[in-house]
Amino acid sequence: MEKFFSYLQSLEAELVEFRRDLHMYPEVSHEEVETPRKIAAYLEKLGLEVRTGVGGRGVLGILHGGQPGRTVALRADFDALPIQDEKDVDYKSRVDGVMHACGHDVHTSALLGAAKVLSQFKDEVPGTIVFVHQFGEEMTPGGAKPMIDDGCLDGVDVIYSAHVMSNLPVGQFGVRAGYISSAQDDFTIEVHGKGGHGAMPHMTVDALVTGSQLVTNLQQIVSRRVSPMDSAAVTVGSFHSGEGHNVIPEKAVLKGTVRTYSAEARDMIEQALHNITKMTCEAAGAGYEIDYVRDCPSMYNDPLETERIRQLGVEVFGEDHTVEAEPLMGSEDFAYFQEEVPGVYFILGGGNPEVGADYPHHHPMFNVDERAIGNIARMMLTAVMK
DSSP: OHHHHHHHTTHHHHHHHHHHHHHHOOOOOOOOOOHHHHHHHHHHHHTOOEEEEEEETTTEEEEEEEEEEEEEEEEOOOOOBBBBOOSTTTTOOOOOOOOSSHHHHHHHHHHHHHHHHHHTGGGGGEEEEEEEOOTTTSSSOOOOHHHHHHHTTTOOEEEEEEEEEEHHHHHHEEEEESSEEEEEEEEEEEEEOOOEEEOOGGSSSSHHHHHHHHHHTTTTHHHHSOOOSSSSSEEEEEEEOOOOOOOEOEEHHHHHHEEEEHHHHHHHHHHHHHHHHHHHHEEEEEEEEEEEOOOOOOOOOHHHHHHHHHHHHHHHHHHGEEEEEEBBBOOOTHHHHHHSSSHHHHHHHHEEETBBSSTTTTTOOOOOTTHHHHHHHHHHHHHHHH
């Protein structure tokens, strides 16, 4: 792997420049136009077979190696977030209210770097490599499912993806077998009552009070219905009802999210939410409507492939820099790829307070140590070649 890594190192300035260009001109989910164009142009210069508009805005690069082997897919996401960039750096976002606050610009640059190295030595590359550049990861619905439906995994045997983490020091590598991130479901509940004067509550059906009781009752799902050995979260993140201080509102609207790992907990919580809403509203004489949307499933790292990747991580970064990744309650639509073929999602550290890379993801000051670009690419190259 030495010559692969040596050539990758020679590309450091080029990949950092590409990352900074994406960082200055970010595009939010499902509105990506220039980003996929730049990615496709880079891949075309490498002489790869390139598909654009995959599933909508996705890009595929396909490299046919000179040696027999499996078909391996490598995936990176490239969308940004609707957040104002507040960093004081030369490459600060130049798009008002939009920034790369989760590292997708780093993922993209790293995957392009891996593609360039493998193209340079394609006669030695086993099998076929599919470079999957995905749009719309940050929004529901994400870009993974439509890309799969459009054939991005046709013939693929295994898939890998990486995520840079600002809470892990640069140079650290982490992976975990089994569940690594949760499923995500979202719900909206409308409580329909009968409005009236605040001084005459007996003549109304108070939607605000009923909604408040519903928020409290929903908290019993995880605390009393989910096994302590399982993990789940039910969060009401928005509650709107009423306008005046002396008016009892006729409607309350609750919005929230459900996070689970196991399919059993996911099914149980959905049913419990419906039952509790029904009983709470009926007890108050109120009506209700529920809109419950299942987003991506939980992300599950194939145990056999994970162990192989862990061993390769030790080989690349050393035992002291290889850690057991913590499972996340955040969602990731890479899970859809893993439902189709065995896959592993691993993490690389990007944290470094000396360069201001110590803010959490989705924060206006988010940044990473750009050495993470090369580290992700090194791990991708090793996963392919070995």
